Amino acid sequence: MSVSPGSRCRRDRSARLEPMTSTYDTLASRLQNAFDTLEVGADPVLRTSDRSDYQANGVMALAKRLARTPRDLAEEILVRADLTGVATVEIAGPGFLNLTLTPDFLAHQLAQLRADARLGIDSVATVRTIVIDYSAPNAAKEMHVGNLRSTVIGDALARMYRFAGHHVIARNHVGDWGTPFAMLIEHLLDRNQGEDSSFSIGDLDGFYKEARTKFDADAAFKERARARVVALQAGDPETLRLWRVIVDQSIAYLDLVYQDLGVTLTVNDVVGESFYNDMLSDVVADLQAAGLIIESGGALCVFPPGFTNREGEALPLIVRKSDEGFGYAASDLAAVRDRVDNLHADEMLYVVGVPQAQHFEMVFAVARMAGWLPDGVRCEHVTFGNVLGPDRKMFKSRSGETVKLASLLDEAIERADAALKERNTDLDEMARTQLAVEIARAAIKYADLSTDRHHDYIFDLDRMIAFEGDTGPYLQYAHARLRSIFRRLGSPWEPASVAFSLDTPQERHLALGLLAFPEAFEASLASLQPHRLCVYLFDVAQRLTAFYDACPVLTSEGALRDQRLALCDLAARTLSLGLSVLGIDAPEQM
RNA sequence: GCGGCUGUAGCUCAGCGGAUAGAGCAUCGGUCUUCGGAACCGAGUGUCGGGGGUUCAAAUCCCUCCAGCCGCACCA
Numbered sequence: 001m002s003v004s005p006g007s008r009c010r011r012d013r014s015a016r017l018e019p020m021t022s023t024y025d026t027l028a029s030r031l032q033n034a035f036d037t038l039e040v041g042a043d044p045v046l047r048t049s050d051r052s053d054y055q056a057n058g059v060m061a062l063a064k065r066l067a068r069t070p071r072d073l074a075e076e077i078l079v080r081a082d083l084t085g086v087a088t089v090e091i092a093g094p095g096f097l098n099l100t101l102t103p104d105f106l107a108h109q110l111a112q113l114r115a116d117a118r119l120g121i122d123s124v125a126t127v128r129t130i131v132i133d134y135s136a137p138n139a140a141k142e143m144h145v146g147n148l149r150s151t152v153i154g155d156a157l158a159r160m161y162r163f164a165g166h167h168v169i170a171r172n173h174v175g176d177w178g179t180p181f182a183m184l185i186e187h188l189l190d191r192n193q194g195e196d197s198s199f200s201i202g203d204l205d206g207f208y209k210e211a212r213t214k215f216d217a218d219a220a221f222k223e224r225a226r227a228r229v230v231a232l233q234a235g236d237p238e239t240l241r242l243w244r245v246i247v248d249q250s251i252a253y254l255d256l257v258y259q260d261l262g263v264t265l266t267v268n269d270v271v272g273e274s275f276y277n278d279m280l281s282d283v284v285a286d287l288q289a290a291g292l293i294i295e296s297g298g299a300l301c302v303f304p305p306g307f308t309n310r311e312g313e314a315l316p317l318i319v320r321k322s323d324e325g326f327g328y329a330a331s332d333l334a335a336v337r338d339r340v341d342n343l344h345a346d347e348m349l350y351v352v353g354v355p356q357a358q359h360f361e362m363v364f365a366v367a368r369m370a371g372w373l374p375d376g377v378r379c380e381h382v383t384f385g386n387v388l389g390p391d392r393k394m395f396k397s398r399s400g401e402t403v404k405l406a407s408l409l410d411e412a413i414e415r416a417d418a419a420l421k422e423r424n425t426d427l428d429e430m431a432r433t434q435l436a437v438e439i440a441r442a443a444i445k446y447a448d449l450s451t452d453r454h455h456d457y458i459f460d461l462d463r464m465i466a467f468e469g470d471t472g473p474y475l476q477y478a479h480a481r482l483r484s485i486f487r488r489l490g491s492p493w494e495p496a497s498v499a500f501s502l503d504t505p506q507e508r509h510l511a512l513g514l515l516a517f518p519e520a521f522e523a524s525l526a527s528l529q530p531h532r533l534c535v536y537l538f539d540v541a542q543r544l545t546a547f548y549d550a551c552p553v554l555t556s557e558g559a560l561r562d563q564r565l566a567l568c569d570l571a572a573r574t575l576s577l578g579l580s581v582l583g584i585d586a587p588e589q590m
Numbered sequence: 591g592c593g594g595c596u597g598u599a600g601c602u603c604a605g606c607g608g609a610u611a612g613a614g615c616a617u618c619g620g621u622c623u624u625c626g627g628a629a630c631c632g633a634g635u636g637u638c639g640g641g642g643g644u645u646c647a648a649a650u651c652c653c654u655c656c657a658g659c660c661g662c663a664c665c666a
Contacts, residue, residue, distance in 0.1 A: 051609080055609090060608075060646065061646090064646065093609050299664050301664090308592065309662055325664085353660095357593095385595080386660090450603085451602090451604085456659080473628085488625065548625085553625055
C-alpha cells in the first residue's frame with residue numbers, strides 16, 4: 001500500500017517526529033479536562049456540526065445529573081476549558097456548546113497535516129495480532145457473487161488494520177475437502193485415464209458441474225466417489241496426491257480472480273478446511289476429556305446453554321457426526337484453537353454471511369466452555385447481507401445461474417472501457433485498458449463497501465459504474481482532477497511554507513473536512529464498517545468540487561495560490577489514501 | 591413456535607440519543623467565455639412501517655403489533 005501515491009510535492013521542511021494530534025482529539029481532550037473537574041469521565045459528546053465547526057452536547061446530560069441549569073453549567077465549563085487559541089465558543093439553545101476553530105489553530109492543524117504522510121492517523125501504540133477469516137470460497141467451484149462481499153469487505157478491513165499498524169494474518173478458509181473433492185478426483189481419473197503429468201482443469205465450474213452431474217446420475221460413479229472420500233480422509237497416498245493436484249489448480253484459479261479484483265489475498269493465505277483435518281480428533285478428545293461431550297443419536301455433541309431448536313429443546317453443536325465423520329463445527333473449533341494457540345491472535349474476525357450467525361455463536365460458546373478462547377481475545381462474526389438482483393431476490397444471471405465474479409468484472413471492464421472511449425481520452429489502448437480495469441474494480445468494490453454491511457444491497461452495474469453520484473469512479477475522478485492541476489504546473493511544487501487564511505467558505509469547509517480524516521478512519525475501523533469511510537470520502541469529494549468551482553487555483557497568485565494548491569494536494573492525498581485502505585485504486589489520470 | 595436481521599423522499603441509500611431528518615439518482619429551474627462541465631447553485635416532495643413507553647431531548651433506547659428476509663441436529 002502506498003501512503004501518498006498522489007503527491008510528489010515536497011512537504012514542509014519542518015517535518016516533525018511527533019505524531020500530530022488530530023483536530024477532534026485536541027478539542028475532545030480540552031473539553032474532557034473541563035468536564036472531569038465537574039464529574040470524572042463525563043462525556044462532552046463532541047460532534048461535527050452544521051451550525052458551527054463542532055458542537056459539544058454533553059452539558060445537558062451532566063446538568064441533569066448535577067441538578068443544575070444547563071446554561072449555568074455551560075458557562076462554568078467554558079471558564080474551566082482551556083480553548084484559548086483553539087476555538088471560540090457560543091452557548092446555544094438549551095446548552096449546546098458551538099465551537100468555531102480559530103484561524104490560527106486551523107492553519108496550524110493544516111500545516112501539521114501537510115507534513116504527515118499518514119494524514120493524522122497515528123500508528124497504534126500496541127500492535128495486536130488480528131486474524132481475519134474472509135473470502136473462503138469453495139475451491140471446487142468458481143468464485144461467484146456469493147463470495148464477493150466477504151472478499152471485498154474482508155480485504156478492506158485487512159488493509160485498514162494493517163494501515164493502523166496492526167499485525168494482520170489473513171486466513172482464506174477455502175472449502176477444499178470432503179465429498180466434492182472426492183468427486184473431482186474420480187472425474188479427473190476418468191478424463192485422464194491414468195496419465196498424470198499435465199492435468200488441466202480449465203473451466204473450474206464446468207469441471208465441477210460435470211462431476212456433479214455424474215455423481216447424481218451414475219450410481220457406480222457415486223459409489224466410487226464415496227469410497228474416494230474414505231480414502232481421502234484415511235490419507236491414502238495416491239488419493240492425496242491427486243487431491244493435491246486438484247487443489248493446487250483450483251487455488252491457482254482463485255488466485256487469478258483475486259488479482260483481477262485487486263485483493264491482497266494470495267495462495268499463502270489459503271488455509272483451507274483440509275489443514276485442520278489432523279486436529280479434529282483431538283478437538284473431540286479434548287472436549288470429551290473436559291466432560292462437555294454428550295452423545296445424541298449417534299453423534300457427539302456439545303450443548304452450549306441458551307440455544308434451542310424448533311421444539312424448544314437444547315440445540316447441539318455436532319462435533320462428530322453419527323457416521324463418525326467430522327462436520328464444519330469441528331474444523332471451526334480446530335481453527336479457533338490454532339489461531340489462539342499458534343497464531344497468538346489477539347483478535348479474530350470472521351467475515352461470513354449472516355445466515356451463519358447462530359453457528360458461529362455456538363462455536364464461540366463451545367470454544368469458551370472448553371477454555372480455548374480466553375476472555376481477552378476479541379472474537380467476532382462480521383456479518384453482511386446479501387447481494388440482490390433488481391427484483392430484490394438473490395442476484396442471479398438471466399438464465400437463473402449464479403453469476404461468476406470473473407464475468408461480472410469483465411462486464412464492468414467493458415463498460416468502463418466503452419465510457420473511456422466515448423470521452424476520447426488521449427490514452428493509448430494499453431493504458432486505457434488498464435484504466436478500465438481500475439475503474440471497474442472501483443465501481444464494484446465501492447458499491448459493496450459503501451452501504452452498511454448489515455444490509456442487503458441491489459447490484460446495479462449501471463448505477464455503480466456511473467461517473468456521477470456516490471460511486472467509486474466519481475471519487476477516482478475527483479482525485480484525478482486534482483492530480484491534473486499539479487501536472488499542469490509543469491514543475492514540482494515545493495513552497496517552504498503555506499499560510500492558510502481560508503477566506504472563502506468553500507476553502508474553510510474543505511479544510512475542515514480534510515482535518516476530520518483521522519476520526520472518520522478510526523470510527524470506521526472500530527465499528528468494522530468500511531462504509532463509514534466511504535461516506536466520509538464522498539463528503540470530501542463534494543466539498544472539493546464546491547471549492548474547485550468557487551476558487552480558481554492555477555489562475556490565482558502568490559500566497560493564495562499556494563494555499564489552494566496545498567488544499568488540493570491534501571485533498572488528493574486524502575482521497576488516495578482513503579481509497580487505498582479500502583482496496584480501491586486512485587489513478588493519476590482518467 | 592423460538593431466535594436474528596431489515597422496514598427513512600419516486601428510486602438507491604446515509605444518519606443510530608441531541609437543536610429545522612440528509613445525500614446520490616431521477617424531475618424542474620438557474621449559473622458559468624469549463625485551472626478537466628464527469629461542474630456548481632437553487633427548488634420540491636418524508637405519519638423516519640403502526641402504536642405505546644423511557645428521557646430535558648427519540649429515526650436513534652425499551653415494549654408491542656404489522657410486513658419482508660434468514661436461521662433453528664449430523665452439507666459446509
